Amino acid sequence: MSISDREPEKNSVEYPSKSWELSAIIAACIILLTPFVYTWRINASSELLPTTDVEFTGSASCRECHRDAYQKWQGSDHDKAMAEANSETVLGDFSNVSFTDPYTDRISRFFMDNGKYQVETEGPDGKPGIFTITHTFGVYPLQQYLIPFPDGKLQCLSIAWDVEKKAWYRLPPYDVVSHTDWLHWTRGGQTWNGMCAECHSTRLQKNYDMESNSYSTIWFEIDVGCEACHGPGSEHLKWAELPALGRSQLDDFGLVIPTSNVSADQHIMTCAPCHSRRYQLGDNQHKNEGLLDVMVPSLLTEDLYYPDGQIKDEVYVYGSFVQSKMYRHDVRCNDCHDPHTLKLHKKDNALCLQCHRASEYDTPQHHFHKTEYKGKPSEGYLCVKCHMPGRMYMGIDYRPDHSLRIPRPDLSKKLGTPNGCSTSDCHGDKPLDWTIEHYTKWYGETTKPHYGEILAAGREVEENIDQQLIALVNDELLPGIVRATALNLLRNYPGEKTAHTVSNALMSDDPLIRQTAIRLLNQTDEETLLKHVAPKLYDPVKAVRIEAASRLAGIPKEKLRKEDLPTMAATLDEYRTSMEYNADFAPQRYNLGNLENALGNYQNAIEYYLEAINIDDQFIPAKVNLAMGYNNIGKKEQAEQLLREVVTSHPQMHEVTYSLGLLLSESERYEEAAELLGRASDAMPQYSRARYNYGLALLKLKRWEDGAGALHQAILLEPEREEYFITLVNLYLNFRMNDHARALVEEVLALAPDHANAKELLRVMKEHQ
Incomplete structure (x- = not known):
């Protein structure tokens, strides 16, 4: 007899009471988010910044003793990283010329007015306006221009000067056509203070004020000067000004950052x-x-x-x-x-031949290319063409890949990755199979495994790939960034093996791996956090210890050791300061919201999430956690509306579909909930919790057999999870299906021999045989 043919004993089936929970994937939605577009960082002043121990002295103070280095630096990209706009620094044509944006057909005009560089172009309201350019930004192969806005902002114009072609051109992203877009030149995505400044000037202080959303950004030197790399030079200068015989033995001659x-x-x-x-x-x-x-x-x-x-x-x-x-x-x-x-x-292959033997590598027997092809010069013999294929950024800026890898056209076929042979200026006109055929003829068939195959599978959440990801994490011969990436992908494979790997990673010598491991412990129980994360409050590396503090924020103070409380408070302050530093961006407002949520300050959390969305209305994690915040204070309709918006606009975000299903389950709308939870669990086959909650929704609909099947699938994914086992075995027993219960017990013990409840139930069953 199947479950469908039976009725349970009245009031005897125990369904775990579940309040709405966001998926582990969503809740792990990246405290300290990557950072994706946030890699750049106004200055209206070059005043001397206060320092505590050593002071900045300026690049000119280095010139007398370091003439050769100083002369080399002058005119370099670092020297010209930023400058005041004048006749010596501006390269663009401001002779009343017009430029038509090929993506919007909008016309901009560049001209001079009383010695000032002006542009007439679309402004923040979508209407044409006239703006004054005050600074140049960069020098080659393009030059950008900065325009002062209210609240201390400098904005990067999205029309730049092509230095080689001597022409204006439009910068990507080309799909930005509305003045309301966060990446429009007048909006936050192009604000110099937060997106560019820190790397184009020396000793920059951003000075962003969260309350007023304004900047008081200042620098010491407008460009990238000597002290950007060597550190503040006051102690070194004092040492150098002493007579030679009067100079004491100073470490690194008083330089803050040693470079020799x-x-x-x-x-x-x-x-x-x-x-x-x-x-x-x-x-x-x-x-x-x-x-x-x-x-x-x-x-x-x-x-x-x-x-x-x-x-x-x-x-x-x-x-x-x-x-x-x-x-x-x-x-x-x-x-x-x-x-x-x-x-x-050095030029061409001579650069590589500083280390690599010419007789072995700079020969046709190695590269199989000529310096001429069909009467025209060919560059196929150059090392960089095969080992450093590049990409074009900012429209015209070609940058080679510095991973210096052996071309793998076989991986291109498997994974859709680039390879040095198939670039547009080499053999991009040939089919990939043609490239693989010639590559194999020259170098033999490539069978060596590459971590990219495992990372690709992990990205797609393929089944049974977790063990290979764990192997990458544990392989100390691999680059740390690869191991940390593999560890991060294990978030989609919860279970005992992953938990063990994460706890080991917390002890890694590599701080990036430790920091990544802490991030994976987002929804871990208090006992585990106290055991494994609390010690990281004392980590010598800032990124690690502040991540630890953010993870521990939701644990009641009385559960922490008394001796840890001062360190916890100080480190949490460090975390807040780091988030507030970049609170002009949506992810950091979001992180502050997560912190307030962990502390139980739900209204404060909601305000931060709303501020994040106000900064960037396409920042989905803030919308999802805002929904969670609304749910916490009983605003279920607003929560549902937000999640539905995300599910509609981003159907591939299956964890949001899952979260919406959980919300509807809590509202006892089980038909809709089951449909969403089933869709989410099918899309996330390795996420046992989604399958488990799908099973619970089916049981609420009295679809007993389907529900049991979903619960059984969840158990196979994580047999050590006690609640999965208890729910299904309880279902079987209440339907008087003792044979099914016995089979389940034996199956679970075969997969998880130390399963306490299964062992106890088996003992009881044997006693009552």
Whole structure:
């Protein structure tokens, strides 16, 4: 007899009482979000900034002793990173010329008025206006222009000057056509203070005020000067001004950031705070700090990188370079680039032949290409063409991928990733199979596994890929950024193995892995958090300890050790300060909302979520958590409306579909809830909780057999979860289906031998045989 043919004993089936819960995926919606578009960072002043111990002295103070380095630096991209707009710095044509935007057909006019550089273009209200340009931004291959707005803002005009073609052109993203879009040149996505400034000036202080939504941004030097890399120079200058025999033995001659006789890692850390996709934890003090004390680099996420780690969006070198064999062999930035001119030390293959043997690598037997093809020069023999294929950013700025990888056209076929052979300026006109055929003929068939295959499967939440992701996390020969990315993907595979991997990752030597591990513990029980996360309040790395504090915020103070309370309070203040520093962006307002929610301050949380949406109305996590906030205070209709908006506009966000299903379940609308929960659990096959809640909704509809099937699927995904087992075995017993209950017990014990309830029930069953 099937369950469908039976009726339960009256009032005997126990259904776990469930209040509405957001999915682990949503709740894990990235406290300290990646950062995706937030990688850039007004200044109306170059006043001297106060410092506590050492002071900035300016690049000119270095010139007398370091003439060669100073002369190299002058005229470099760093020197010309930003400047006041004048006849010497402005490269664009302001002779009353017009430019028609090919994507909107809007006409802009560039002209001079009383010595000021002016542009007539679409303004913040969507109507034409005349704006004064006060600063240039960058120098090659394009130059942008900055326009002062109220509240201390400088806005980056979305029409730039192409230096080579000597013409105006429109910057991407090209789909921004409305003045209301966050990425319109007059809106927050193009505000210099938060998006660009920190890497184009020296000792910049952002000074964003949350209450007034205004800036008092100041810098010490308008461009990237000597002290941007070497740190404030007052102690070094004092030392240098002493007679030679009167100079004491100072570490690094009084320099704050040593750049000679340092490890490759230390050297790269000097460049990384700017040359990386990341989010900042505060102003760059230009001191000798660890990388994750200043910022947190982005992982190899789907929006930024291809699954094999090749560059996709604008990621600024660091994240790709640390994947390379060069990095693992202690190659550093200045092995290829002059640190002052920023130019390459040598041209063409001579640069690589500084380390690589010419007789082995600079030969047709290795690269199989000629310097000429059909009477025309060919560049196919160049190392960079195969090993550093690049992408075009900002419309005309070609940037090579610094992961310096061997081309893998086979992965291109499997994963849709780029390869050096199939670029537009090489063999992009040939079918991929043609490329694979020639590659195989030259180098043999490639069978070596690549972590990209596992990351790609993890992105798609393929079944049974969790063990391979765990293997990546535990492989200490792999780059840390790859291991942290694999760890992050395990969020879609909850279970005992993942929990064990996360707890081990908390002990990693790599702070990025530790920080990622803490983020995965978003909905963990209090006991686990107290055991594994509380010790991280004392982590020496800022990004790790503030993440720990945010995770512990919801635990009542009396459950923390008394000796931990002062550290917890101080570290939570660090977290708030870091979030408020970037509160001009939606993710940080959202994070502050999450913190208030954890502390039980639901109305404060709602206000932060609303502020995040006001900044960027396309920031979905804030909408989802706003719905949760509304639900917490009983505004269920508003919560449902928000979730339905997201489900309609982003049907691929299955975790939101799941959350809407849970909300409807709480409102006892089980037919609608079951449909949504079933859809979500099918789309997230590794997420056992979705399948479990789907089963509960089916039981509420008295679809006993379907409900039992869904519960059984949840148990197979996570057999160690006691509540899954208890719910289904209780269902069987109340339907007097003892044989089904016995079979379930044996099945669970085969999968999880230490399952306490299953062992006890089996013992009782044997006693009553």
